[in-house]
Amino acid sequence: xxxxxxxxxxxxxxxxxxxxxxxxxxxxxxxxxxxxxxxxxxxxxxxxxxxxxxxxxxxxxxxxxxxxxxxxxxxxxxxxxxxxxxxxxxxxxxxxxxxxxxxxxxxxxxxxxxxxxxxxxxxxxxxxxxxxxxxxxxxxxxxxxxxxxxxxxxxxxxxxxxxxxxxxxxxxxxxxxxxxxxxxxxxxxxxxxxxxxxxxxxxxxxxxxxxxxxxxxxxxxxxxxxxxxxxxxxxxxxxxxxxxxxxxxxxxxxxxxxxxxxxxxxxxxxxxxxxxxxxxxxxxxxxxxxxxxxxxxxxxxxxxxxxxxxxxxxxxxxxxxxxxxxxxxxxxxxx
Amino acid sequence: xxxxxxxxxxxxxxxxxxxxxxxxxxxxxxxxxxxxxxxxxxxxxxxxxxxxxxxxxxxxxxxxxxxxxxxxxxxxxxxxxxxxxxxxxxxxxxxxxxxxxxxxxxxxxxxxxxxxxxxxxxxxxxxxxxxxxxxxxxxxxxxxxxxxxxxxxxxxxxxxxxxxxxxxxxxxxxxxxxxxxxxxxxxxxxxxxxxxxxxxxxxxxxxxxxxxxxxxxxxxxxxxxxxxxxxxxxxxxxxxxxxxxxxxxxxxxxxxxxxxxxxxxxxxxxxxxxxxxxxxxxxxxxxxxxxxxxxxxxxxxxxxxxxxxxxxxxxxxxxxxxxxxxxxxxxxxxx
DNA sequence: TTGTAGGCGTTATCAC
DNA sequence: GTGATAACGCCTACAA
Numbered sequence: 027x028x029x030x031x032x033x034x035x036x037x038x039x040x041x042x043x044x045x046x047x048x049x050x051x052x053x054x055x056x057x058x059x060x061x062x063x064x065x066x067x068x069x070x071x072x073x074x075x076x077x078x079x080x081x082x083x084x085x086x087x088x089x090x091x092x093x094x095x096x097x098x099x100x101x102x103x104x105x106x107x108x109x110x111x112x113x114x115x116x117x118x119x120x121x122x123x124x125x126x127x128x129x130x131x132x133x134x135x136x137x138x139x140x141x142x143x144x145x146x147x148x149x150x151x152x153x154x155x156x157x158x159x160x161x162x163x164x165x166x167x168x169x170x171x172x173x174x175x176x177x178x179x180x181x182x183x184x185x186x187x188x189x190x191x192x193x194x195x196x197x198x199x200x201x202x203x204x205x206x207x208x209x210x211x212x213x214x215x216x217x218x219x220x221x222x223x224x225x226x227x228x229x230x231x232x233x234x235x236x237x238x239x240x241x242x243x244x245x246x247x248x249x250x251x252x253x254x255x256x257x258x259x260x261x262x263x264x265x266x267x268x269x270x271x272x273x274x275x276x277x278x279x280x281x282x283x284x285x286x287x288x289x290x291x292x293x294x295x296x297x298x299x300x301x302x303x304x305x306x307x308x309x310x311x312x313x314x315x316x317x318x319x320x321x322x323x324x325x326x327x328x329x330x331x332x333x334x335x336x337x338x339x340x341x342x343x344x345x346x347x348x349x350x351x352x353x354x355x356x357x358x359x360x361x
Numbered sequence: 362x363x364x365x366x367x368x369x370x371x372x373x374x375x376x377x378x379x380x381x382x383x384x385x386x387x388x389x390x391x392x393x394x395x396x397x398x399x400x401x402x403x404x405x406x407x408x409x410x411x412x413x414x415x416x417x418x419x420x421x422x423x424x425x426x427x428x429x430x431x432x433x434x435x436x437x438x439x440x441x442x443x444x445x446x447x448x449x450x451x452x453x454x455x456x457x458x459x460x461x462x463x464x465x466x467x468x469x470x471x472x473x474x475x476x477x478x479x480x481x482x483x484x485x486x487x488x489x490x491x492x493x494x495x496x497x498x499x500x501x502x503x504x505x506x507x508x509x510x511x512x513x514x515x516x517x518x519x520x521x522x523x524x525x526x527x528x529x530x531x532x533x534x535x536x537x538x539x540x541x542x543x544x545x546x547x548x549x550x551x552x553x554x555x556x557x558x559x560x561x562x563x564x565x566x567x568x569x570x571x572x573x574x575x576x577x578x579x580x581x582x583x584x585x586x587x588x589x590x591x592x593x594x595x596x597x598x599x600x601x602x603x604x605x606x607x608x609x610x611x612x613x614x615x616x617x618x619x620x621x622x623x624x625x626x627x628x629x630x631x632x633x634x635x636x637x638x639x640x641x642x643x644x645x646x647x648x649x650x651x652x653x654x655x656x657x658x659x660x661x662x663x664x665x666x667x668x669x670x671x672x673x674x675x676x677x678x679x680x681x682x683x684x685x686x687x688x689x690x691x692x693x694x695x696x
Numbered sequence: 697t698t699g700t701a702g703g704c705g706t707t708a709t710c711a712c
Numbered sequence: 713g714t715g716a717t718a719a720c721g722c723c724t725a726c727a728a
Contacts, residue, residue, distance in 0.1 A: 030503070030504055030505065030506070031503050031504055032504070033482075033504045076500055076503070078476070078479055078480055078504075079480055080421070080480065080482060081417070081477075081480040081481045081482065082416070082417035082418070082420045082421045082426075082481070082482050083417070083421050085417045086415070086417045086418050086421055091417075093477065093481075095460075098436075101433075101436050101441070101442045101445060101461075102439060102442040102634070104437060106436070107436045107437040110436060110463060111465070114463065114465065123473070123477050124463070125430075125460050125461065125462055125477065125478075125481075126436075126460065126461035126462065126463055127460055127461065128445060128449065128459070128461055130446070130449065138458070139460075141413070142416075142428065142458050142460065143460075144413055145413055145414055145415065145416035146416045146417070146428075146460075146481065147368075147415060147416065147417050165411055168365070168366050168411065169365055169366055169367070169368045169413075170365065171365075273638050273639070274638065276638075276640055277637070277638050277639075277640065280640050280641075280642075299437070302612070303608050303609065303611075303612050303639075304608070304612075304638075304639055304640070305611055305612065305615050305639070305640055306615075307615075
């Protein structure tokens with residue numbers, strides 16, 4: 027088979043239906059002002075020919091594509107999947123489509139993806155990451171609505187932000203760890219994002235209030251040795267910057283013969299599906315990912331309709347207790 | 362701030378640089394035949410104005426966008442992340458960009474994403490799923506190179522396919538389970554995809570050869586009861602259709618007070634990062650995800666350059682043994 | 697090396 | 713209800 031065929035144009039559809047292309051255009055878009063019979067003819071012609079609108083031509087002429095671009099920090103992290111799912115739901119309800127750009131965790135790649143979507147002339151951009159450089163957001167926002175689902179320090183007025191209250195969430199985690207009897211606490215992160223920093227701040231603040239000095243550990247990705255060191259340091263309660271990191275701690279513990287939740291109660295962040303999945307179940311700070319994704323699409327729509335003052339949505343976290351912090355508090359073990 | 366500004370056009374860049382837009386076009390694309398000094402002027406003009414090419418206009422005029430679309434079955438499954446990563450690497454090396462469409466596991470949504478990408482006039486489409494309906498692939502392939510990274514029964518000549526040898530992989534899993542002493546084996550899947558079927562076939566065949574009848578269980582998503590039933594049925598070795606399912610089995614076991622790897626050795630499929638992460642480590646059938654992703658992009662490029670006969674790439678699976686099948690075979694416990 | 701004149705497939709604006 | 717015709721922003725001859 028088959029050298030590729032040029033795609034069918036509206037012109038050909040019009041010819042086959044025996045009418046002009048302007049009429050075909052109107053009919054195909056479902057506008058009124060086309061005779062029913064004509065409309066029918068046009069639609070069957072289009073179907074027979076396998077007509078597919080040329081989005082490039084459309085957005086050139088009409089100015090918008092009906093597509094919103096979502097740039098994701100890292101598809102490997104289940105947290106993002108939740109936000110994306112929410113965004114997709116909302117977009118669909120509003121008759122828009124979503125395409126994704128994958129940032130692979132690096133500011134450079136993230137920026138490139140934003141660029142690509144901009145060149146594609148999407149109607150709006152949702153960035154699920156705090157790693158996109160400020161200048162990139164700024165120039166993007168000059169021509170297109172932009173919403174960021176992540177913490178940003180000093181966000182631009184032209185971009186909406188949607189985030190969980192990381193400080194509060196981390197504080198809740200700290201209080202929980204203390205409540206189950208931990209006394210020597212540590213924060214483990216593999217990231218230096220502002221999100222991770224905010225979580226540390228909340229954690230730190232909570233502990234200072236009761237006179238404890240938290241151990242801090244930043245672990246460059248993949249550095250198991252550092253995690254092992256934490257586990258050997260006598261820490262008996264850990265907050266990880268996210269669920270993935272928490273599970274890595276489990277793994278390192280296992281590989282070093284340390285039963286982590288037994289020796290050090292562990293709390294994750296994001297409450298992704300992973301938290302429920304792993305053994306033992308992981309206590310985690312829940313964020314309403316879907317709701318946040320939905321809100322982002324709403325923001326885009328509102329900006330399109332003319333809103334100019336920024337949204338600064340902050341969602342309440344919620345602690346979900348599972349077995350990973352139950353060893354200390356020898357009551358009923360939640361699953 | 363800031364009603365949205367119309368994006369800067371090449372015309373404005375040309376005006377500011379004091380030359381014609383065709384010259385600007387050539388300079389901006391880095392073609393030769395432009396005086397160095399002029400080129401410089403044009404580039405600075407573009408930078409000052411914040412010029413960004415209009416991909417719509419470009420692909421209208423030039424016929425191609427330099428973008429290839431990748432449709433993913435489900436971003437929540439780490440298997441896909443690996444393939445996407447490979448595709449992105451290869452695309453980047455070839456100077457193409459990648460955008461993603463998310464199929465959310467349903468044929469309808471997958472088809473819609475393929476449609477969207479087609480309307481965007483991407484230069485090629487990579488589908489990482491076996492759930493896209495044949496007709497959709499067929500019409501897509503009429504105008505655009507299409508490569509599917511998944512098993513397809515009776516694939517179209519116009520579509521390249523890239524898959525792991527599922528039959529062989531499942532056979533390896535079966536042989537391994539037998540080798541570590543399992544005698545009553547079961548296959549657990551939450552999917553009815555052809556991929557899952559092929560894995561079952563391989564599993565089944567291997568067991569028949571030695572006179573065992575495998576128990577088969579298909580578990581509609583989320584049905585923990587059925588998994589529990591399997592665990593109570595006296596099965597002592599399980600192959601799951603993928604890593605995620607395997608870990609779900611762990612979870613259900615835990616919630617029912619059954620120590621899964623101890624009572625039933627468990628093998629996953631795909632060897633995603635998850636397999637190494639969970640406790641106990643999950644024995645899994647490895648597929649070279651990145652390589653498969655790369656190959657898909659190669660296929661697109663080759664089709665663009667005129668190849669018309671289909672590629673049917675089949676990758677060798679490899680069993681990676683971890684602790685989840687070590688309980689029976691009381692030797693050294695691999696981590 | 698530079699500029700001019702289409703044309704790509706749609707939509708929008710007018711006439712008819 | 714229908715059909716010309718002019719944009720939209722870029723690229724590609726071709727001419728200067």
